[in-house]
Amino acid sequence: MDLREHVKVLEERGLFRWVETEVDKDTELSAIIRCVFRGLPQEKRFGVGFRRVRGFDIPVVVGALAASKYVVATVMQTEPNPLAIHSRWAEALANPVPAEIVRDGPSQEVVLRGKDVDLCKFPSPTWLPEKDSGCFFTPLWVTKDPETGGRNVGMYRAEVKTKNTTGIYYANVDQQGYVHQVKHEALGKPMEAAFFVGGDPVIYTAGVAKCPPGIDEFAVAGGLRRAPMELVKCKTVDVEVPATAEIVVEGEFRPGERESEGPFGEWTGYMAGSPFGMPVFHVTCITHRRQPLLQGVLSQMPPSESSGLRQMLFEGLVLKHLRNDLKIEGIVDVHMPETVGCNGMLWIATRNNYPGKPFHVAMATLGRLGPAWTKWVVVVDEDIDIRDAQSREWVLNFRVRPEHDIHITPVTMSLLMDPSAGEDIPLHERRAAKVIIDATKKTAYPRVALPPKAYLDKVHDRWHAYGLPEVDFAWIKGLRE
Numbered sequence: 001m002d003l004r005e006h007v008k009v010l011e012e013r014g015l016f017r018w019v020e021t022e023v024d025k026d027t028e029l030s031a032i033i034r035c036v037f038r039g040l041p042q043e044k045r046f047g048v049g050f051r052r053v054r055g056f057d058i059p060v061v062v063g064a065l066a067a068s069k070y071v072v073a074t075v076m077q078t079e080p081n082p083l084a085i086h087s088r089w090a091e092a093l094a095n096p097v098p099a100e101i102v103r104d105g106p107s108q109e110v111v112l113r114g115k116d117v118d119l120c121k122f123p124s125p126t127w128l129p130e131k132d133s134g135c136f137f138t139p140l141w142v143t144k145d146p147e148t149g150g151r152n153v154g155m156y157r158a159e160v161k162t163k164n165t166t167g168i169y170y171a172n173v174d175q176q177g178y179v180h181q182v183k184h185e186a187l188g189k190p191m192e193a194a195f196f197v198g199g200d201p202v203i204y205t206a207g208v209a210k211c212p213p214g215i216d217e218f219a220v221a222g223g224l225r226r227a228p229m230e231l232v233k234c235k236t237v238d239v240e241v242p243a244t245a246e247i248v249v250e251g252e253f254r255p256g257e258r259e260s261e262g263p264f265g266e267w268t269g270y271m272a273g274s275p276f277g278m279p280v281f282h283v284t285c286i287t288h289r290r291q292p293l294l295q296g297v298l299s300q301m302p303p304s305e306s307s308g309l310r311q312m313l314f315e316g317l318v319l320k321h322l323r324n325d326l327k328i329e330g331i332v333d334v335h336m337p338e339t340v341g342c343n344g345m346l347w348i349a350t351r352n353n354y355p356g357k358p359f360h361v362a363m364a365t366l367g368r369l370g371p372a373w374t375k376w377v378v379v380v381d382e383d384i385d386i387r388d389a390q391s392r393e394w395v396l397n398f399r400v401r402p403e404h405d406i407h408i409t410p411v412t413m414s415l416l417m418d419p420s421a422g423e424d425i426p427l428h429e430r431r432a433a434k435v436i437i438d439a440t441k442k443t444a445y446p447r448v449a450l451p452p453k454a455y456l457d458k459v460h461d462r463w464h465a466y467g468l469p470e471v472d473f474a475w476i477k478g479l480r481e
Helices: 003-012 029-039 067-074 082-094 176-186 201-208 217-225 305-325 357-369 389-400 451-459
Strands: 017-018 046-049 061-062 111-112 140-144 151-155 156-161 166-169 191-195 229-235 240-242 247-260 276-288 295-296 332-335 346-352 374-383 407-408 433-437
Touching: 003 017, 003 046, 003 067, 017 389, 029 061, 029 305, 061 082, 067 082, 067 201, 082 217, 082 305, 111 407, 140 176, 151 176, 151 217, 156 240, 166 191, 176 191, 176 247, 191 240, 191 295, 201 217, 201 305, 305 332, 305 346, 346 357, 357 407, 374 389, 389 433
Parallel strands: 017 046, 061 295, 346 374, 374 433
Antiparallel strands: 046 061, 111 276, 140 151, 140 191, 156 166, 166 276, 191 247, 229 240, 247 276, 332 346, 407 433
């Protein structure tokens, strides 16, 4: 029910390891976790904890949310495969459980106010030394709509500027934290807010996903846990935060105040931030557990923790939208490759059972994700395994006539943080088109040049008798004649 219990379960399953050697938070920590993510295949990655961070007595935990699909499945308490994770996510979205307010919780065991407020006491890392502008928390922020009182929980980085101020980075104008900010400023009022790290990991799952406006992410997290999230009221602002959070930072944004924020390595694999002016957060209070853990979320160049988590969640959102909300028949699978940070490209496998279906499905998907998400949408037939890179490359080459099957949409918002949209253009003014590719068969095709599935299944069953090394047979499961 909190980060500590979650880490313990991951350790028991071989999905988390502690580094006992002292490390520097600014020059070693992120390089170590990056080597884990780049040097191991996805199914073998694990979270990492650093017990001894030079100059601090607070451990740092990274990768505990989405080092691999097994870690994500542990968070969501389901089987480690996309179908199970997507189904669990759709169930939570359809059956939210409202949060409950409790009188107190471990997140407020220690309360720091006034001169005791000092963000520099916490080992927030410099994720990219010599490139990032400084140390960054990677927390979840809680804000409220001044008109409705509705909450939003979203993940936005927090650059440590001074002992009692941070930045925040809104990548796009449709992010709910930014919407709340604009509404407060229109009223000439400061926006009270809080950010936190740690707590029940399902809250991160809900906070990272793009839940529809008006949906309380704490309730969606409750749907995942099948029990209400316990929240406590902050000490100095009218905001509620998880009772089991490790560290909570309270404060306010003042109307119209902006400072240069970043740069910071983002999910595109490029540095993003400065010279964009972003709001400044003034800290009024810090609360934390005794002997807290600082949880970090690896972003930057994919594969990363943020891209892996978004992949599972956004795929589930699109699948639910097409199958359950729009009730489009024949949707087999959707996939957002982690290699492009998951946001950049979307593949959809469907039964092409009526004229124009590929374009219909693509446009319906873009409508759900919003104008600033996904640059490429590729629709393929149901016989293609869109989770296999070789199959994706094969179908692009042999089922697409560029002059007929590639469609470029009118110009709209660009993909979030896409530098090709123009680094010299203000972030919220960048524009670009989308590409839709119909990679389905339009005429009769020759038979696929592979052994029939029945023979491959027989070989699979007898593989141990051949005396050959183990191989991956996953590609056979989706094979269709």
